[in-house]
Amino acid sequence: MPVTIIAVQYRNENEIEELRLSSMNLESYNSKYKGKLYCSMPNCEAKMEYVHCSTRPSYFRTWKHSDHANDCIYKFDRVEGAARGSGDTLSVEVSQKQILNALREAYRLSQMSEEEIEEEKSRRRNSRTTSKDPNLTATTVPTKAVISSGPRSDVDVPEKHRGASLYKRRVDALRETDIGKPRILFGIVDSVKEGPKQVELMVSFNGYAAKVKLGEAFFANSPTYAGLFYNVEAYSDKYSKPMFVGAGDVRLGKNGDYEFSVYHGEDFTVANLNLLALAAHLKYGSL
Numbered sequence: 001m002p003v004t005i006i007a008v009q010y011r012n013e014n015e016i017e018e019l020r021l022s023s024m025n026l027e028s029y030n031s032k033y034k035g036k037l038y039c040s041m042p043n044c045e046a047k048m049e050y051v052h053c054s055t056r057p058s059y060f061r062t063w064k065h066s067d068h069a070n071d072c073i074y075k076f077d078r079v080e081g082a083a084r085g086s087g088d089t090l091s092v093e094v095s096q097k098q099i100l101n102a103l104r105e106a107y108r109l110s111q112m113s114e115e116e117i118e119e120e121k122s123r124r125r126n127s128r129t130t131s132k133d134p135n136l137t138a139t140t141v142p143t144k145a146v147i148s149s150g151p152r153s154d155v156d157v158p159e160k161h162r163g164a165s166l167y168k169r170r171v172d173a174l175r176e177t178d179i180g181k182p183r184i185l186f187g188i189v190d191s192v193k194e195g196p197k198q199v200e201l202m203v204s205f206n207g208y209a210a211k212v213k214l215g216e217a218f219f220a221n222s223p224t225y226a227g228l229f230y231n232v233e234a235y236s237d238k239y240s241k242p243m244f245v246g247a248g249d250v251r252l253g254k255n256g257d258y259e260f261s262v263y264h265g266e267d268f269t270v271a272n273l274n275l276l277a278l279a280a281h282l283k284y285g286s287l
């Protein structure tokens with residue numbers, strides 16, 4: 001699944017501006033922006049270009065000879081001779097299966113008590129140190145040591161992930177170092193705001209909240225999800241507030257609060273179901 005790059009940074013002497021696809025066209029690109037676009041992620045110097053398409057949505061892509069910073073969410077490995085066809089398909093290949101597994105695993109964690117999580121963590125630690133299988137030890141990503149301050153709790157189990165570790169974060173475990181990074185986030189859905197091409201879910205845990213945003217890129221990738229989010233509220237009304245689990249990236253909102261962007265319909269679940277399945281179940285009363 002390619003990660004869609006929806007925003008770039010325009011830099012010209014002292015001028016820095018964040019640009020989205022919607023604010024770009026072929027004319028302005030050629031006359032003003034060409035050669036002056038960079039990755040919008042912090043500390044990444046990768047050069048970007050705009051690819052205009054008349055028959056399908058235009059998009060941003062990474063300049064041929066430019067690489068993203070190691071911790072940039074858009075970093076991808078260049079494979080010699082991998083360009084297929086027009087060479088237009090690129091960016092990070094994160095396997096959908098890996099994301100699905102991570103979502104399921106995070107949901108399982110979300111249903112566990114703190115004690116059970118701790119127990120599992122120590123079990124994993126032990127099995128790691130006693131493991132005799134060289135293949136296992138070679139592929140195990142060490143559990144990151146987490147120093148927490150205050151009441152924030154840690155659910156911090158790394159997922160083997162091509163290029164980067166996809167850490168799972170319960171809303172109350174989000175921290176500054178997550179900003180700009182891909183994560184699996186989970187929390188209880190408190191409210192849903194659905195507008196045209198923009199949906200906001202407020203999710204929380206233990207009194208900590210984050211805003212999940214599904215925007216332009218999400219609906220460009222997954223148009224069938226538009227107009228279906230009332231089902232999340234319908235589920236809430238009928239049963240209880242559902243658990244949200246999603247893969248996306250963490251951002252800092254205008255008010256210093258955490259925001260979380262998801263870019264594909266298959267990249268999140270509500271009550272352990274993708275939204276299409278949740279809608280169908282509610283419609284046919286099989287939940």
Ligand SMILES: [Zn+2]
Pocket residue numbers: 039040041044045046068069072073074075
């Ligand atoms: Zn980058």
